[in-house]
Amino acid sequence: ETGVTQSPTHLIKTRGQQVTLRCSSQSGHNTVSWYQQALGQGPQFIFQYYREEENGRGNFPPRFSGLQFPNYSSELNVNALELDDSALYLCASSWTGGYGYTFGSGTRLTVV
């Protein structure tokens, strides 16, 4: 097991720009989820991917999109960045039929 790794660790972007965050899931985990954690809040579910297809989405606008690849890596893309998008973005992986998610250390995104 290699755990869940995310890149980059920190990122600063300008309002209106686009950003791509990356995640490498734990070996054997075929489900990946993304969460947004704003300051002082708990993580909020963005969406989940299983077998390269989105199979669940939280209350986030379409400018938040994602991809999952056959090697279990995934991406979170955010278009037209807004100041409120500044947050810690967490990737979590699991395997279908199992319980519990393994989280990465997150990417701290700052939008200025």
Added chain:
Amino acid sequence: DQQVKQNSPSLSVQEGRISILNCDYTNSMFDYFLWYKKYPAEGPTFLISISSIKDKNEDGRFTVFLNKSAKHLSLHIVPSQPGDSAVYFCAASRNYGGSQGNLIFGKGTKLSVKP
């Protein structure tokens, strides 16, 4: 509308004593509950969980109690150690066809264990 609530933003406990962290939920469809611990600059780490068919689950110093009628769960840490100082998140999920759904988190409780 917050479905999972942790009403205490912080808790301070003396080393060796019991820490009790509380969590309330509103959705009776939740059937699985988890506690995560988070240190600064790290992702949440799974601590302990409980299924809705149980009312207690114990793992070493950590015990989670579930009161379904009150829609309340609590995490007990005995004895508390300085290394337990972290933010603790309560989370809930629903089972969909045998698979766990996404997690709904509370806002967290920052635990400080003083030597």
